[in-house]
Amino acid sequence: MQTAGNNTCGFPLNITDATGTEITLDEQPDRITTTNPSAAQTLWEIGAQDRVVGVTEFAGYLDGTDSKTNVSAGVGVSVEKVVATDPDLVLAPNASADQVADLRTQNLTVYHFPAATDIDDIAAKTERTGRLVGNCETAAEVNTEMNQTVEDVESQTAELDRLDALYPLGGGFVAADSTFINEIMKIAGTTNVAASEADGYPQLSDEVILKTDPEIMLVTDTEGAILDREPYASTTAGAEDNYVVMNTNYLNQPAPRSVIESTKTLAAAVEDLQANKTEETVNSSDTCGFPLTVTDTTGTEITVDEQPDRITTTNPSAAQTLWELGAQNRVVGVTEFAGYLNGTASKTNVSAEFGVSVEKVVATNPDLVLAPNASAGQVADLRAQNLTVYHFPAATDVDDIAAKTERTGRLVGNCETAAEVNTEMNQTVENVENQTAELDRSDALYPLGGGYVAADNTFINEIMQIGGTANVAASEADGYPQLSDEVILQTNPELIVVTDSEASILERQPYASTNAGENSNYVVLNNNYLNQPAPRSVIESTKTLANGVEELQSEDAKDDRSRTDESSSSSSDDDDRSEEDEQDEVVDANETAVDTNETAVDTNETAVDTNETAVDTNETAVDTNETAVDTNETAVDENETVVKGNQTATDTSSKESTTSAEPNGTSNQEGNETETSNDVVNQETEQDGGPSNTTDGGTESEVPGFGIVVTVLVILGFAYLSPRE
Structure with a gap:
């Protein structure tokens, strides 16, 4: 008997499932019923579909499922329907766990699989299924293909930046960590932003979803409708319309084909978003030929068996590109906005009130329909009519347009011409950037009306940058936002880009109050080129804008030079007048100098007289000095007389005090002591008064003598210095 541990593939087989229940299969089962689509997909992959009798919806x-019994119920499976299929074996993956016991009570042989959350789990599940149904060798081959695909996809995305991604299920529920879907997202080059929030399939709040801010969304509807709803619309993915359409039958079923297809589709989309081109294979060759197999931005693989002779476009940028490539003779349908191209009058107009008319496109009987990003909403409708439709990604810069041109060339068989067009476009960009390199970058704005403007991450913003301007709206938002009057006035552009020769928008507020409006600074660009991301649009728009910027700055410089010349002329006149005034002043100064010289002569003569007078004065001073000496001597005699007088007064006072004390005798000793004390005080006071007077007398005698000496010295000094001067 075979067991799970044996490597041989045969029967009877004993095996234990995820519930710990051991089941026995006596022989290879001929009637197999599945309670989950992942088990059915695995049976189809290993070639056992002919023995399947029951599947879910x-x-x-x-x-071939149409010929199988549908065992689905409102929720899960119907036990009665499963029993009715009379199965030898029931395969019940993890999602059917709740009904395993009910099925076993009906004496059915049920194998219950564990949850599969990664590639190893799926490989083990595939190998186990092969053992259970006797298809071991095919199961091994399927696992080999799956593992090889995983390795290839990981190599494909190894050098890419990992985009933050999210797979919303609706109602805030998402695929998070420890899920099969998270494994797919990792392999294909993305980072699941929900993986750090929880395990399984949690419900996240709007705030958390906005905080995680995914750059790309995984969706299973071609419209990506969930990106139009909040909070997803306010994420980076929503704002940039970045989404990948995944096949729901594969993405939600942990089985080998799901791994193979889902990882390839997601990796191709990630690569396309980052490198602005999709994964292409041309019979394993890079040559430009047919048949051609290529994957577009929706992740859909299309095949063009031979060079298309009837091409219809759903957007004027695709038509312009075909005209540039020389493929216009094979175009059978265009939109009304491509009417500026020569020869479109003979083409079918496929426009409707909004977008294109599917009926009109079908009526052109096209071999190939080219649908740029603006037509994304109608791609599914066109494909429903069995049309071969290639959907381009959004083109927001020159690299995107070059990739789009190259891709168009491959699709229609004009690769060489596409390369030439790209060369011309790239050379023009280089020339224009050199032309504007030395210019000041003017703050510019491209208003679309109603406050709407071209902002960051747009083709028009790229044109404005190359053309030598700085788009003031680029710092406000991405895409084509509606700005308030206050914000427009705050950005205050110096230059407005318009598409009408009258530039009438500059006469309306708030534009009239901007720097551009007040100075009537605008550049008129061709509307057909500016609004269509295609190579000729780049060439013509950048050249026109650069020339406009250069001309405006040249006029400003001319005005500055004119003002400078006027200022220089005025300055020259002032200089002439200043020179005349200076000459007059010099004449006056010379005349004054003559007068001054004459005065100086008179002054010198006066000085001679003064010197002579000074000599006489000096002689008088000598006489005065002699008199002063005599006076000093007299003062000394007077001082001596004063001293003698003071001494006499002291002697007299002493005698009077002594005479007064004697009659009192001893009885009056205390009083005598007091009186004596008083006398001493009085005596000291009088003596103090004596010297004080002497000092006063001395001071008075010193001042006249000192003044005379100083006066004599001053006069002698003047007499000495005057002849030297």
Whole structure:
């Protein structure tokens, strides 16, 4: 008997499932029922579909399920329907865990699989399924293909930046960590932003979703409708319309084909978003030929068996590109906005009130429909009519347009011409950038009306940058936002880009109050080129804008020079007048100098007289000095007389005090002591008064003598210095 541990693939087989239940299969089962689509997909992959008798409704995408019994119920499976299929074996993956016991009570042989959350789990599940149904060798081959695909995809995305991604299920529910879907997202080059929030399939709040801010969304509808709803619309993915359409039958079913297809589709989209081109294979060759197999931005693989002779476009930028490539003779349908191209009058106009008319496109009987990003909403409708439709990604810069041109050349068989067009475009960009390199970058704005403007991450913003301006709206938002009057006035552009020769928008507020409006600074660009991301648009728009910027700055410089010349002329006149005034002043100064010289002569003569007078004065001073000496001597005699007088007064006072004390005798000793004390005080006071008077007398005698000496010295000094001067 075979067991799970044996490597041989045969029967009877004993094996234990995820519930710990051991089941026995006596022989290879001929009637197999599945309770989950992932088990059905695995059976189809290993070639056992002919022995399947019952499937669920979600396995309906597999070929041949119409002939199988649908065992689905409102929720899960119907036990009665499963029993009715009379199965030898029931395969019940993890999602059917709740009904395993009910099925076993009906004496059914049920194998219950564990949850599969990664590639190893799926490989083990595939190998186990092969053992259970006797298809071990095919199961091994399927696992080999799956593992090789995983390795290839990881190599493909190894050098890419990992985009932050999210797979919303609706109602805030998302695929988070420890899920099969998270494994797919990692392999294909993205980082699941929900993986750091929880495990399984949690419900996240709007705030958390906005905080995680995914750059790309995984969706399973071609419209990506969930990106139009909040909070997803306010994420980077929503704002930039970045989404990848995944096949729901594969993405939600942990089985080998799901891994293979989902990882390839997601990796191709990630690569396309980052490198602005999709994964292309041309019979494993890079040559430009047919048949051609290529994957577009929706992740859809299309095949063009031979060079298309009837091409219809759903957007004027695609038409312009075809005209540039020389493929216009094979174009059978265009939109009304491509009417500026020569020869479109003979083409079918496929426009409707909004977008294109699917009926009109079908009526052109096209071999190929080229649908740029603006037509994304109608791609599914066109494909529903069995049309071969290639959908381009959004083109927001020159690299995007070059990739789009190269891709168009491959699709229509004009690769060489496409390369030449790209060369011309790239050379023009280089020339224009050199032309504007030395210019000041003017603050510019391209208003679309109603406050709407071209902002960052747009083709028009790229044109404005190359053309030598700085788009003031680029710092406000991405895409084509509506700005308030206050914000427009705050950005205050110096230059407005317009598409009408009258530039009438500059006469309306708030534009009239901007720097550009007040100075009537604008550049008129061709509307057909500026609004269509295609090579000729780049060439013509950048050249026109650069010439306009250069001309405006040249006029400003001319005005500055004119003002400078006027200022120089005025300055020259002032200089002439200043020179005349200076000459007059010199004449006056010379005349004054003559007068001054004459005065100086008179002064010198006066000085001679003064010197003579000074000599006489000096002689008088000598006489005065002699008199002063005599006076000093007299003062000394007077001082001596004063001293003698003071001494006499002291002697007299002493005698009077002594005479007064004697009659009192001893009885009056205390009083005598007091009186004596008083006398001493009085005596000291009088003596103090004596010297004080002497000092006063001395001071008075010193001042006249000192003044005379100083006066004599001053006069002698003047007499000495005057002859030297």
